[in-house]
């Protein structure tokens with residue numbers, strides 16, 4: 369069994385809890401009343417995948433973090449040993465793409481995680497009107513893959529894209545772990 373930790377971060381009300389619950393089949397929170405996350409909650413999910421031609425079962429911990437900056441003292445614990453970072457923002461809220469920069473600074477710049485192990489989710493609500501400003505993501509995010517989620521309209525398409533992301537994070541983490549084991553055995 370292979371384990372990975374993914375921290376789900378970004379501004380308050382971006383939809384981190386709704387997305388995490390959907391991915392981990394932990395109940396339907398889309399469109400329900402907003403309940404801010406206190407600190408952080410950990411959800412577990414599993415994914416079968418092929419790594420180096422071998423079938424592997426991967427245990428995934430999704431760390432659904434609060435977007436409230438008053439919990440920033442917990443950020444070190446949230447990013448500790450994370451294999452991947454998922455940024456969630458609402459592209460219809462002008463301030464949210466800017467807010468993502470400080471999450472990037474802590475969770476990517478200060479932790480040294482590879483940008484290939486990061487993902488940005490522009491979370492679109494079906495009811496949203498107006499113009500999305502996702503193109504205005506700061507240039508810190510230039511090398512990070514951005515996907516759109518629209519769980520109300522295409523939930524399974526989004527789940528597939530997320531699975532592909534997990535597969536690439538797991539493949540990288542496994543090869544890193546194998547290399548470290550080889551170094552110890554030398």
Ligand SMILES: Nc1nc2c(ncn2[C@@H]2O[C@H](COP(=O)(O)OP(=O)(O)OP(=O)(O)O)[C@@H](O)[C@H]2O)c(=O)[nH]1
Pocket residue numbers: 378379380381382383384385386387397398399400401402403404405406433434435436491492493494495518519520
């Ligand atoms: N209709 C609709 N509502 C959504 C969607 N995503 C999130 N919401 C709603 O938006 C509100 C905020 O979503 P949450 O997932 O709680 O936001 P969060 O990012 O976890 O917020 P914090 O825990 O405070 O950081 C909730 O009322 C959700 O039901 C969506 O795709 N469609």
Ligand SMILES: [Mg+2]
Pocket residue numbers: 384385386403404405432433434435
């Ligand atoms: Mg939440």
